[in-house]
Amino acid sequence: MEELVGNPLFKGIHPKKIEEIFSKVFYQEKVYEIEEIIAHSDDDCENLLIVMEGIVRGEMIDFSGKTIKIEDIPAPNPVATAFLFGQRRKLPVNIVANTKVRMMRIPRDSVIKMFQMNSYFLENYLNMISSRAQFLSMKIKFLSFKTIKGKIAQLLLDSLGSGGDTIILNRSQQSLADLFGVARPSLARAMGEMVRDKLIRVERKEVKVLNRKGLNQLMQA
Amino acid sequence: MEELVGNPLFKGIHPKKIEEIFSKVFYQEKVYEIEEIIAHSDDDCENLLIVMEGIVRGEMIDFSGKTIKIEDIPAPNPVATAFLFGQRRKLPVNIVANTKVRMMRIPRDSVIKMFQMNSYFLENYLNMISSRAQFLSMKIKFLSFKTIKGKIAQLLLDSLGSGGDTIILNRSQQSLADLFGVARPSLARAMGEMVRDKLIRVERKEVKVLNRKGLNQLMQA
DNA sequence: TGCATATTGTAACATATGTTACATTTTATC
DNA sequence: GATAAAATGTAACATATGTTACAATATGCA
Secondary structure (H helix, E strand, O other), X not given: OHHHOOOHHHOOOOHHHHHHHHXXXXXXXXXXXXXXXXXXXXXXXXXXXXXXXXXXEEEEEOOOOOEEEEEEXXXXXXXXXXXXXXXXXXOOOEEEEOOOEEEEEEEHHHHHHHHHHOHHHHHHHHHHHHHHHHHHHHHHHHHOOOOHHHHHHHHHHHHHOOOOOEEEOOOOHHHHHHHHOOOHHHHHHHHHHHHHOOOEEEEOOEEEEOOHHHHHHHHHO | OHHHOOOHHHOOOOHHHHHHHHHHOOOEEEEEOOOOEEEOOOOEOOEEXXXXXXXXXXXXXXXXXXXXXXXXXXXXXXEOHHHOOOOOXXXXXXXXXXXXXXXXXXXXXXXXXXXXXXXXXXXXXXXXHHHHHHHHHHXXXXXXXXXXXXXXXXXXXXXXXXXOOEEEOOOOHHXXXXXXXXXXXXXXXXXXXXXXXXXXXXXXXXXXXXXXXXXXXXXHX
C-alpha cells in the first residue's frame, strides 16, 4: 500500500492506518498492458479506480470514431471521482493505459465504508470533487463570455488584480485565439477596436489598461 | 425539523432519525428579513447553509459594483454545497433574502460528524456535489461546440446511445437554450433548419433522428 | 548584415447568431 | 370547456465573428 502514500485521497493518513482500512474492505488490483482499454465510455461507474503505477489517459470518442485526448492521469491518482456518485454514474470517457499500469478497483459500497472508517479519507474525497466543481465553475464563467472583447477584458482584469495597470502577454495572438476558441484575425480586430476606443494601449507583448470601467462594461454583454 | 423532510440532503432518512442526528451536533438557526444579506461573496465558507423557509438568491457582483442575479434557491434546499470543501472555500456569490427567510447554519465539523452518523446523509451530499460537477462538465462540453446545430447534434447523439432513434426532450426550449448559452429563437431556427434538411423530425417533445451521418458532420465544424 | 520565417495588422465579404416583435400552439387552472 | 399563461414558431433586421487574402512588421538564424 506504500503506493497510496502521496495519493491525494489518502493525504494525512498514516500508512499503518491505510493498511488497516484496506484489511477491512473488499477491493481488487489488476494490471493492464500498453494501450489496453481499462474502462469504456458509458460504462456504469460502480468502482473507484485508482492508478497505482503508470499513466492512463481519458479520451473521448466522437461519433465518427475519431478519438480526442482529454487528459493524462499519472499514479498515484484516482480516476473520475465525480462519477462514482450523483445522477449520471457513467464514465464520460474511455480510460486507456498510456503505459503498463496497475489499477486498484474499489466498489462503491467499500468506498462508503471507508468514508465512515476514516474522516480524512472522507474529507479528501469531498475536497477533490468540490475542487473539481469549483474549477469547472470558473472555466464556465470564462467560456460563457459571448464576445471576444468580453473575453479579453476578463483576461486583462483577472491577471491585473488590484495593483498596477500593465500586463505582459506571454502568448502569441494565435495561442490566445485558441484559448478563447476564436479566429486569429477576429481577435486582432477586437483588440484593434479596443485600442481605437482608448480602453487599452498595446506595445508588442505589453498591454496597458487605460479604462477599467470601460472594460467592465464589455464584460456585462 | 419537519421542514427537512423533502430536503434532498435528508432524502431517505426517517424524521425520528433526523431529530436524533440534530440532537448530537451543534447548529444554529437565524431569521433574515427581505433583502437582508445573509452572506457576502468571498466570505469564508465555514458553514453549511440550508434554506428552511422562504427563498434566497445568489447574486454576483461585477468589478463596477453592479449585481447580477444567478439563481433562486427556495426552501427546503442547501446553499453552495460545492464550496464547503475543496481548495477555494469561499462563496462565489452574495446570498440575499428574497423573502423573509429562516436559515439553518451547520459548521463544517458538525457536517462531517453527521456524515459519519448517517450514511444516507453522506450519500445525499456526495450525490449533490457530484451531480453538480457532472452538470458543469456537460455544460462545458456544449459550450465548446461553436455552432448551435453542433450542440444539438451532440445532445441528440449523446442521449440516443447506440439503440433506437427517438429521444424525448424533457426540457423546455428556453432551458435548452440556457444550457447551450444561446438565444431561444436562434435555437428554434436551428432546429427548424435541421428539420427542413431532413436530419431530424420533431413532434412535440419527441425528436426522431433521420440522418446520423449528417448530424455527425455538424459536430465536426 | 541579409535572408527566411513567423507573427501581426487590415480589408472585403460571407455567415451565424442575437434582437425584437408578434402569431400560433400547447399547457395548466378553474 | 373556457380562459389565461406559458411555450413555441417565425420573420426582419442588426451585429459579431469567421474566412480569405495580402501587406507590413518582427524575429530568428546563418
